[in-house]
Amino acid sequence: MQITKTLISWYSNNKRQLPWRNTKDPYYIWLSEIILQQTQIKQGLPYYEAFIEQYPTVFDLANADEEAVLKLWQGLGYYSRARNLHATAKYIASELHGVFPNSYSGLLKLKGVGDYTASAIASFCFNEVAAVVDGNVYRVLARFYGIQTPINTTDGKKMFKALASDIIDSKNPADFNQAIMEFGALQCKPNNPNCSVCPLKENCVAFRENTISLLPVKLKNNKPKKKYFNFLVYIINEQQTIIEKRHGKGIWQNLYQFPLLESKHSLDEVAFLKELQTREELVFDDLTLFNSVDIVHKLSHQHLYTKFWVIKTSVIPKNNKPIAISEIETFAVPILIKNFIDVFNFQSEI
């Protein structure tokens, strides 16, 4: 297949030097692939460096506390990746004596490892002929073959997986998989791909039909829902505060936050106090709204309109265990909370 050879040739001349390209150790490849799920290399790279520094082997990761893993993951998002990463490390260390499965089907059984990641590890580490299909691959194939089937449908996923499996270099699956993804990231980019110097333009359907900007086709997702968060930032006796661990379903599972009062709309001070009193009997000395304008934290499926209420008191709220304010940065928190802590200077307030 011409596209196969062209991609591999292009890759040999254009590939970036990345740390996980200097190893075939499944631990490092797995770690990099989990970090890079739905994450650009520029964003994930410092986290990869931090993880291999902190946890050089799968046993080190397995022996860590989940809290420490989440703390190191803080800011990267999709925190189920971190929880599954840790759970899988423990499984590999204790049940498999530190040895990763060496096949696509074996890897696929691991928590947090789906079709893409199993294919990536199997090909990169064990030369298994398993085609990766990530966002880059969808784009390159949709354009080159002029495919209009939406990529986020069952039919689309099957079609692109079959197509990638069809053109993969069975003699060199590792380089081919790297090549088609790197080509999508650097050459066949989402915006302003440089088609004028593209080695595939002679046979690219989208280039010939001038539909590059229309491909790949993707069904639109729903608009994010608005939520209204009121965080209770206690300052107890000028030295302690309250944080709580998020349990159950939903975002930020197992991360910490200030006690949260969610409302149906943005609250002024009167309305906030009313809501607060229905929630608990509270004695406080001073109440201050940190941000008069809602901080809007935008996630894929929800927009969080957020207020931070600073409550100075000498009474510990019921059913809460205070922590020292000086210890607050040791906990894993959502970036929304971290940004507040960084800007809000506790020391100047007490």
Place this chain on the structure above:
DNA sequence: AATTCGGGGCA
């Protein structure tokens, strides 16, 4: 088959 999970970067 749809929805839910984060956060950053870009036009």
Place this chain on the structure above:
DNA sequence: TGCCCAGAATT
């Protein structure tokens, strides 16, 4: 704003 990113798990 809306879309994208080396996707996976849950509903």
